[in-house]
Structure formats: C-alpha cells, structure tokens
Amino acid sequence: MEDSYRHKGMRRQLVKVVRSKGIKDERVLDAIGKIPRHFFFENALVEHAYQDKAFPIGAGQTISQPYTVAFQTELLNVKPGDKILEIGTGSGYQSIVLLELGAEVYTIEYQKELYERTRFALPEMGYKANFFFGDGSLGLPRFAPYDKIIVTAGAPTVPDALIDQLKVNGCLVIPVGNTKTQQMLRLTRLEGNKLRKEVFHDFKFVPLLGDDGWKK
Ligand code: SAM
Secondary structure (H helix, E strand, O other): OOOOHHHHHHHHHHHHHHHHOOOOOHHHHHHHHHOOHHHHOOHHHHHHOOOOOOEEEEOOEEEOOHHHHHHHHHHHOOOOOOEEEEEOOOOOHHHHHHHHOOOEEEEEEOOHHHHHHHHHHHHHOOOOOEEEEOOHHHOOHHHOOEEEEEEOOEEOOOOHHHHHOEEEEEEEEEEEEOOOOEEEEEEEEEHHHEEEEEEEEEEOOOEOEOOOOEOO
C-alpha cells in the first residue's frame, strides 16, 4: 500500500484534531503525524483511517482511537531506551508509536490471529518489537522489570502482577472499570513498595481478558 500526499494531508488533519483535544507532547503528535495508520486498515475501510475513531481489526478487536493512543502515550512520558511492556498488541499501531519515541517494546496479545498477523506486519514496515502470545493480565515476568507498562484493554481491577513487574519509579497506565467505561489510571511504583495513583477521565476499551482480567 502506498503513502500518498493525500494520506499525509489527512494525517496532518488528524494531528490537528488530536492536538485540539488536549494532547501537548510534540513528540507524540509527531509520531501520530508520521505513522501511516491506513496500513492497518482493510482496503474497504481505508477511507476511515484518519478519523479519530477506533476501528475493527478482526477477532472482535479494535485499533484504538488515535486520541486514546496519544493520551496513554503522553501519560507514559516515554524516554529513549525505556523498556516498555504493552498488554494488547492488536494492530501494532500503539507499539509503533512507542518505537518512534525510542522505546524498547515488549508486546503481548491474547488473540492468536492478531499476534500472528502483527508480528509479521511490523517488521515488514521496518519496526522491531518483541512479540509474545499469551495472557498479558499476568504481565510478562520473563523479561521484567519494566520502566513502564501500558494496558490497551479495559481491566476490572489493577492486576498485582503488573505492579510487581515495574521498576521503582516505573509507571503503569491502565484503564480500569466495568465493561462499558473505564477510568484511565497512572500508577507509579515508589520506594518501599508504595504506590502513587493518579486518575484521569473515562474511556471505552474492549475488555482485558484472562486470569486477572474479565473471564470469557
Ligand atoms: N494496542 C492496540 C493497537 O494499537 O491496535 C489496541 C488493540 S485493542 C483496543 C486491545 C487488545 O488487547 C486486543 O487486541 C485484545 O485482543 C487484547 N487483549 C485483551 N485481553 C488481553 C490479555 N489478557 N492479554 C493480551 N492482550 C489482550
């Protein structure tokens, strides 16, 4: 698929929309302005790629709304070299935003179909992440600890395993609530096993499934 002037123009427009909704981090806005989101869409849906909306990607899942991706990424305050665990690989779009900001990305997906598709699609686009198939509600203990963890599906509660897998001063960005709406939380692990909790506004995510998520 090509990345035409028309696509680039639509992307500039999308950046304006995301900025107008309150995103200030220029690095995050630059990443949104650079990544060809239409590459993640089936041919029939390409015209919708630069709307600020979530869209179906198969297996009953969605590529998140660009504003939501930008909001979560801004909360992570990504520094080059940060080791970040993403729960919910999905299309791989969020992984690419993190890679564009210089992070080392570990990403885990629960749906085999999406895991298989995305772990081949991203290298074809020139992006290198570490892909895993499994239940991310338990984190990815084999490669812990992480500087930052981002959960891109709505959780019923904060999984303890994710806090345990954070470095001291590391943070977890996670939407928590019921299956209809979730509050965005940022939890920072402080010295002496203390936690700082910050609460942001509501979002609507697909459910985080698994042992420490919603049961099927
Ligand atoms: N980050 C994705 C993107 O940029 O396209 C967002 C995808 S979607 C909003 C959330 C994803 O979380 C879905 O692909 C879903 O299959 C996945 N998911 C749900 N529960 C999971 C779990 N326990 N472990 C890993 N992934 C999970």
